[in-house]
Amino acid sequence: MRALSLAVAILILAAASAAPAQTPPPAELAPPAASSAPPAPPPTVLLPQAESDAAVSDLGPLKPAAPVARPRRTAAIIQALDKTTAETLRFEAPVGQPIRYKDLVFTVHVCEDSAPELGQRGAAAHLEIDSSPRPIPGRATPPTRQLFKGWMFANSPGLHPFEHPVYDAWLIACKAAPPSA
Numbered sequence: 001m002r003a004l005s006l007a008v009a010i011l012i013l014a015a016a017s018a019a020p021a022q023t024p025p026p027a028e029l030a031p032p033a034a035s036s037a038p039p040a041p042p043p044t045v046l047l048p049q050a051e052s053d054a055a056v057s058d059l060g061p062l063k064p065a066a067p068v069a070r071p072r073r074t075a076a077i078i079q080a081l082d083k084t085t086a087e088t089l090r091f092e093a094p095v096g097q098p099i100r101y102k103d104l105v106f107t108v109h110v111c112e113d114s115a116p117e118l119g120q121r122g123a124a125a126h127l128e129i130d131s132s133p134r135p136i137p138g139r140a141t142p143p144t145r146q147l148f149k150g151w152m153f154a155n156s157p158g159l160h161p162f163e164h165p166v167y168d169a170w171l172i173a174c175k176a177a178p179p180s181a
Contacts, residue, residue, distance in 0.1 A: 078093055104132075109128065124174075
């Protein structure tokens with residue numbers, strides 16, 4: 001496989017080093033033609049085929065490697081900040097179960113850790129954050145509004161942040177279910 005990519009690189013370099021096509025000068029400035037022979041084609045570079053390349057070509061087309069599955073966890077650990085009171089709270093939100101923090105309702109749909117084979121560390125969670133003010137007795141219940149829906153990443157919280165004038169929230173990690181005894 002490496003020999004095949006080396007051969008492609010050599011062909012690209014050979015084509016790039018060939019003299020660029022020149023436009024012919026105007027007829028009054030052109031020197032008289034000595035012969036009317038057509039120009040020679042650029043040289044073709046042929047490399048011997050390596051044994052490993054021959055074995056690969058006999059197998060047929062290569063299939064892409066299957067993507068590495070990220071382990072799914074049962075809960076997300078989220079930290080929320082009330083900007084007006086400077087109160088922070090770190091809480092666990094189980095997947096599929098809504099959790100309330102003041103006027104916000106967090107619903108985690110998926111929480112995944114990065115696969116060890118990828119060489120990266122960090123969690124990613126797909127969640128939904130709704131604004132649902134608490135009902136006041138004697139008044140109509142205000143409607144629920146969706147404030148955020150998407151992926152949050154623990155190792156880069158600024159990539160897809162939750163933007164709100166009063167609250168901040170970000171993903172800390174994903175948590176697996178405790179082992180059953």
